[in-house]
Each structure stands twice: as C-alpha cells, then as structure tokens.
Amino acid sequence: MTELSAHLPQFQHGQLTENFPDNHLSNTNDNSERRRHDNNERRRNDNPESETNGQPQNNIQQVVEQDEEEDEELTLKYGAKHVIMLFVPVTLCMVVVVATIKSVSFYTRKDGQLIYTPFTEETETVGQRALNSILNAAIMISVIIVMTILLVVLYKYRCYKVIHGWLIISSLLLLFFFSFIYLGEVFKTYNVAMDYITVALIIWNFGVVGMICIHWKGPLRLQQAYLIMISALMALVFIKYLPEWTAWLILAVISVYDLVAVLCPKGPLRMLVETAQERNETLFPALIYSSTMIWLVNMAEEDPEAQRKASKNSSYDKQAPANQTQNEDAEADDGGFSREWQQQRDNRIGPIESTPESRAAVQALPSNSQTSEDPEERGVKLGLGDFIFYSVLVGKASATASGDWNTTLACFVAILIGLCLTLLLLAIFKKALPALPISITFGLVFYFATDNLVQPFMDQLAFHQFYI
Amino acid sequence: PALGLFLFTIARDPLRIIILIAGAFFWLVSLLLSSLIWFIAVKASDPWDEPLQKGLLIFGVMFSVLLQEAFRFLYYKLLRKAIEGLVALSEDGCSPISIQQMAYVAGVGFGLMSGAFSMINLLADALGPGTVGIHGDSQLYFLTSAFMTMVLIFLHTFWGILFFHGCEHRRWWEIVAVVVMHLAVSGSTFCNPLYVGSLVPSYLLMATAATWAYLLSGGSAQNLCHFLLCKS
Numbered sequence: 001m002t003e004l005s006a007h008l009p010q011f012q013h014g015q016l017t018e019n020f021p022d023n024h025l026s027n028t029n030d031n032s033e034r035r036r037h038d039n040n041e042r043r044r045n046d047n048p049e050s051e052t053n054g055q056p057q058n059n060i061q062q063v064v065e066q067d068e069e070e071d072e073e074l075t076l077k078y079g080a081k082h083v084i085m086l087f088v089p090v091t092l093c094m095v096v097v098v099a100t101i102k103s104v105s106f107y108t109r110k111d112g113q114l115i116y117t118p119f120t121e122e123t124e125t126v127g128q129r130a131l132n133s134i135l136n137a138a139i140m141i142s143v144i145i146v147m148t149i150l151l152v153v154l155y156k157y158r159c160y161k162v163i164h165g166w167l168i169i170s171s172l173l174l175l176f177f178f179s180f181i182y183l184g185e186v187f188k189t190y191n192v193a194m195d196y197i198t199v200a201l202i203i204w205n206f207g208v209v210g211m212i213c214i215h216w217k218g219p220l221r222l223q224q225a226y227l228i229m230i231s232a233l234m235a236l237v238f239i240k241y242l243p244e245w246t247a248w249l250i251l252a253v254i255s256v257y258d259l260v261a262v263l264c265p266k267g268p269l270r271m272l273v274e275t276a277q278e279r280n281e282t283l284f285p286a287l288i289y290s291s292t293m294i295w296l297v298n299m300a301e302e303d304p305e306a307q308r309k310a311s312k313n314s315s316y317d318k319q320a321p322a323n324q325t326q327n328e329d330a331e332a333d334d335g336g337f338s339r340e341w342q343q344q345r346d347n348r349i350g351p352i353e354s355t356p357e358s359r360a361a362v363q364a365l366p367s368n369s370q371t372s373e374d375p376e377e378r379g380v381k382l383g384l385g386d387f388i389f390y391s392v393l394v395g396k397a398s399a400t401a402s403g404d405w406n407t408t409l410a411c412f413v414a415i416l417i418g419l420c421l422t423l424l425l426l427a428i429f430k431k432a433l434p435a436l437p438i439s440i441t442f443g444l445v446f447y448f449a450t451d452n453l454v455q456p457f458m459d460q461l462a463f464h465q466f467y468i
Numbered sequence: 469p470a471l472g473l474f475l476f477t478i479a480r481d482p483l484r485i486i487i488l489i490a491g492a493f494f495w496l497v498s499l500l501l502s503s504l505i506w507f508i509a510v511k512a513s514d515p516w517d518e519p520l521q522k523g524l525l526i527f528g529v530m531f532s533v534l535l536q537e538a539f540r541f542l543y544y545k546l547l548r549k550a551i552e553g554l555v556a557l558s559e560d561g562c563s564p565i566s567i568q569q570m571a572y573v574a575g576v577g578f579g580l581m582s583g584a585f586s587m588i589n590l591l592a593d594a595l596g597p598g599t600v601g602i603h604g605d606s607q608l609y610f611l612t613s614a615f616m617t618m619v620l621i622f623l624h625t626f627w628g629i630l631f632f633h634g635c636e637h638r639r640w641w642e643i644v645a646v647v648v649m650h651l652a653v654s655g656s657t658f659c660n661p662l663y664v665g666s667l668v669p670s671y672l673l674m675a676t677a678a679t680w681a682y683l684l685s686g687g688s689a690q691n692l693c694h695f696l697l698c699k700s
Binding site for chain 1: 486489490492496500502503504507510525
C-alpha cells in the first residue's frame with residue numbers, strides 16, 4: 001500500500017485544505033443561521049438582549065420589530081429539532097467509522113505515513129517520539145494554513161474556476177478512488193469473492209451519482225448520505241495514515257487554529273466569510289452539510305420579501321440569491337436550500353446596503369411567489385471538516401484505546417455535548433463560531449481521562465462484579 | 469428494555485434527546501471524578517495488598533455513588549434554570565416539557581450511561597469464543613450481569629423521578645431515601661458472587677421505587693387497571 005500513499009498526499013492535500021476552511025466557513029454560516037435554530041433552553045434570557053443589539057441596525061418600524069421578536073421566539077422554539085438534525089448525521093458518521101475500524105483491519109494496520117508527516121513515530125526514546133510528532137503536527141498545520149490562505153486569495157480574486165476545478169477533482173478522487181479501496185477492504189474482510197466488472201459497475205454508479213448529488217441537484221437525503229459517506233472515508237484515511245501522537249496533537253492544534261482563524265479579525269476564514277457576505281454569494285458546495293433543502297424555483301424572489309423584514313446583524317446570511325447570475329452552477333443550488341427560510345426574516349442589512357444595484361435588479365422581478373415555508377423547514381448547516389475530525393477522534397478512540405467501547409462511548413457523548421454547547425453559544429453570540437474547539441476539547445479530555453483513569457476502575461469493578 | 473424505553477418515549481421529541489445526552493454526560497463526569505479519586509488512592513497505596521485493594525475499591529464505589537447523586541442534583545439545578553428559559557420562550561406561557569418528564573428523561577440518561585458502561589465491554593467479549601467461569605467463578609456471570617444492569621438502569625430512572633420530585637417539593641427525606649437506596653444497591657453487589665444477596669434485594673428495591681415513582685407521578689391503582697384492561 002505504500003505506493004498508494006504517494007498518490008494520496010496530492011489529493012488529500014486538496015481535499016484537506018478545502019475541507020478545513022470550509023468547515024469553519026460553514027460553521028460560520030451555520031452559526032449565523034443556526035443561532036436562530038438553536039434550541040438550548042438555557043439562557044433564553046440572553047436572547048432579548050442580543051436582539052436589542054441588532055435593533056440599532058434595524059431601520060424599520062416597531063411593528064416589524066415586534067414581528068421579528070415573535071418570529072425569533074418561534075424560531076428558537078424549534079431549535080431543538082435542528083440540534084437533533086445535526087446530531088443524527090454526526091452520529092451516523094461516527095457509527096460508520098467505528099464499525100469499519102472494528103471490523104476491517106486494514107484501517108488499523110500501519111502501512112506507512114503520508115508525505116505530510118515525514119517523521120516516524122517508532123523511535124527509541126520517548127523524547128524523540130515526542131519531537132517527531134510535534135514536527136509532524138507542525139508540518140501538517142502549516143500545510144493547512146497555507147492552503148487556507150491560498151483558498152482565501154483565490155476567492156478574493158474571484159478565481160472561481162480554479163476553486164471549482166479543485167473541488168471537483170477532490171470529490172472525484174474521494175468518490176471513486178477511496179471508495180474503491182474501502183470496498184475492496186470490506187470484501188477482503190468478509191471473504192466475499194467479487195469480480196472486477198461488478199466492482200467497476202458499482203463504483204462507477206456510486207461515483208457518478210455522488211458527483212451529481214453533491215455538486216448539482218439531487219434528493220436531499222441522498223446528498224446528505226453521500227456527504228456522510230465521504231466524511232467517513234476521509235476520516236478513515238486519516239486514522240490509518242496518521243501515527244498516534246501526531247493524530248492527537250493535530251486534533252488539538254486544529255481546534256486552536258479553528259478558534260483563531262474564525263474569531264480573529266485578520267483570520268483567513270473570517271475574511272472569507274466577510275467577503276462572501278459582501279458579495280452576497282454562497283460558499284462552496286460539496287463541503288457543507290445541510291439538514292434541509294427546500295427546493296428553490298426562483299431564488300431571486302426571496303429578496304423582496306427579505307428586504308421587507310428587518311435584519312438584525314449583517315453577519316447572518318450570506319447566500320444571497322442576488323448573485324444568481326454569477327453562479328448559476330451547483331453553488332447557488334446548494335446554498336439556496338438553507339436560504340429559503342431567510343424569507344421570513346432577513347438579516348442582511350449589511351450586504352443589502354452594499355449591493356443596492358442587485359437589490360434594485362431583484363426588486364424588478366415579479367415578487368409573486370409567496371414561497372412561504374413554515375419555520376420548521378429551516379435548515380442547519382455544518383461543515384464537512386467538522387464531521388471528519390469528530391469521526392477521527394472517535395475512530396482513533398475505538399482503534400487504539402485500552403478501554404475500547406467505554407472510551408468510544410465517552411468520546412461520543414463528549415462530542416455531542418460539545419456540539420450542543422457550540423450551538424448554544426451560537427444563540428448567545430450570534431456570530432460566526434467555529435464548531436471544532438469545544439467538542440474536540442471535550443473529546444480529547446474524555447478520551448485521555450477515560451482511557452487512563454476510568455478504565456482500570458471499571459475493570460476492577462467488572463471483575464468483582466460490583467456495581468456503582 | 470432500556471433501549472425500548474428510549475425508542476418509544478424519548479426518540480420522538482428532540483428536546484428529550486438533548487436532555488438525555490446531557491444526563492449521560494453528567495453521569496460520565498461523575499464517573500470520571502470518582503475514578504480519579506480511586507486512581508489516586510490506588511497509586512498511593514500498596515499494590516500487592518489484596519484486602520486493601522478490595523477495601524479501596526469499595527471505598528471508590530461508595531464515593532462514586534455519592535458523587536453520582538451529587539451530579540444528579542447539579543443536573544436538577546441546571547434543568548430548573550432551563551425550564552425557566554423555556555417558559556419565557558414559549559408562546560403560551562407554559563413549558564413544552566414538564567419537570568417530571570425531564571426527571572424521567574434525566575433518569576433514563578443516567579441509567580443508560582451507567583448500563584452501557586457496565587455492560588458493553590462484557591458484551592464485546594461475549595461475542596468471542598470461550599466459556600464462562602472456567603476458573604471456578606460463577607457460570608452465571610453474563611446472565612447475572614445482564615439482569616443487574618437492567619435493574620440498575622430502571623433504578624436510575626426511578627431515582628431520577630423521585631429525586632427531582634423531592635427537590636421540587638423540598639422534601640429532603642425523599643432525597644435522602646434515594647441516596648440511601650443507591651448505596652444499598654451498590655452495597656448489595658458487594659456480596660457477589662453470592663447472587664442471591666445482590667439480585668434479590670435489588671429487584672425488591674426496584675419494585676418499591678417503581679411504585680413510589682408511579683404514585684408520585686399521579687398514577688394510581690385505578691389508572692393501572694384502566695390501562696391493563698384497555699380503557700374499560
């Protein structure tokens with residue numbers, strides 16, 4: 001398998017980096033959208049204040065404000081549903097990864113390392129190993145940072161073709177190549193005989209349908225399923241090719257980086273989000289998981305209605321239909337689904353002001369479509385990179401922990417709680433937030449704690465059959 | 469059975485799922501802290517002293533029970549605050565989920581997590597080859613473990629209801645009773661592998677707790693008859 005490793009880097013490279021920025025991005029998008037959807041009953045008291053923060057930007061009368069507030073409450077009431085809508089795919093992804101790790105031994109065999117992690121971890125001394133893993137992590141992180149900045153630059157200078165091409169190549173690679181390997185390994189594990197022709201047919205169909213679903217139109221469930229599958233595949237590759245300490249270090253550093261990149265004013269991801277907002281554009285397709293998709297016949301019609309309502313904060317929605325003409329490809333479609341709900345409440349005072357021309361153009365369109373969907377149709381979005389890293393954490397926990405299932409369970413619960421808390425913070429701050437740090441921190445803490453502390457305890461208890 | 473409970477009563481309502489996971493989380497944290505204490509104690513003591521180790525284990529168990537109850541209390545506090553928020557949020561001024569439902573769900577959360585932790589490694593090992601109790605240990609290991617786990621899960625659920633009810637109405641004796649029961653159940657497992665000593669009392673206690681919780685939740689013998697005879 002070593003020869004494969006050589007191929008992997010190049011593509012992974014592309015996939016990696018586009019995932020990361022997008023994961024943050026989508027989070028930021030999500031977050032701004034999600035703050036509405038957030039459930040958590042706790043701290044509802046804060047919401048009135050946060051609403052009043054938005055008020056100054058509001059230049060519409062009291063009536064609309066009143067409506068807004070009521071709508072706001074309505075939204076928040078349904079928030080729990082959206083958290084669950086995120087729980088389910090994250091859980092599914094983790095389950096797939098854990099199931100694969102447990103059954104297919106390929107992913108736990110050490111077959112060499114990626115080109116990005118050149119230092120081996122099988123050294124004689126602990127110190128040497130630590131040093132190597134730190135270096136590995138540093139290299140990986142710098143690669144990610146470079147790719148993110150590259151992506152931001154490309155986006156800023158409107159080199160959309162390049163970005164599209166990059167995305168398409170990497171999703172092609174994932175869908176065909178990695179799933180071929182995966183399928184092969186599963187067949188080997190279960191000793192199923194299969195000829196090449198059948199495999200080719202299966203993989204071809206799988207890949208093509210996947211490409212269509214992700215980059216273009218397709219049934220929502222299918223698209224979600226495909227996104228989950230490619231996240232799981234990616235996570236499996238990481239689990240296989242990253243050595244132990246490096247993996248944990250990378251997880252830790254990535255969450256710090258995520259925090260920094262999204263929240264710092266000069267962070268690349270923040271710039272990306274703001275640029276997207278200014279241009280009223282959607283972010284990249286195929287890198288964001290969305291929980292609902294309302295099919296949009298004519299997206300531009302949203303705008304008039306959107307403008308009618310007040311907006312609170314310019315950092316909310318980005319995917320504006322205003323630039324439909326610019327991106328008539330998958331991007332617009334993908335972004336459109338979650339934008340549907342924006343109809344009821346717009347929160348785009350900033351972007352609207354910045355593109356008065358587009359607004360005028362849109363207003364000229366017939367605004368007869370009511371396309372009023374009920375509030376429950378609103379979707380929540382999460383970046384695929386988040387899926388990947390959560391699954392990497394849980395997968396590594398199940399692969400290499402001495403406490404096996406206990407540790408896996410503990411990490412799983414920790415990640416879910418982290419996700420809840422992130423959404424809660426989202427509701428409070430109403431800003432773009434990174435989804436990684438809290439969950440990964442909890443996950444790491446629980447992993448190490450459970451593995452080293454709880455496991456001996458539980459073993460002893462089980463041995464004596466004591467129950468606590 | 470616990471899984472059935474989950475599927476039928478909790479999986480419908482997303483809010484309950486969140487409360488469940490949060491409950492599981494709290495249990496986990498309490499377990500973590502108690503095992504930390506135990507670990508420190510073990511490290512600080514002589515590893516070759518068998519009775520001492522066992523004694524330490526017992527101490528760890530007791531401590532863990534107390535911690536679990538403490539965390540249940542904390543969770544109760546948190547849920548109280550959450551209820552206030554929910555009430556403020558909802559349209560018609562009453563909460564979409566009552567404190568009793570929350571108690572139930574929290575109890576199930578605790579129970580599921582503790583059950584999972586107790587059973588799952590056992591189950592994983594059970595898939596492999598081998599015979600039970602080949603070294604002179606009881607042959608009923610798996611069976612009794614399964615029953616014990618089930619009884620614990622149910623007990624946690626009932627304790628959740630009782631505990632929250634006690635906190636609501638400020639009846640301290642209810643809370644104390646729950647703690648005492650928990651200690652008793654854990655203590656009875658110390659008699660293992662003399663299974664009679666542990667399983668039977670546990671089931672009795674569970675029956676007691678069940679009826680108590682049922683009565684507290686507003687049920688009565690009449691309701692029960694109606695239910696069983698299908699709405700006569």
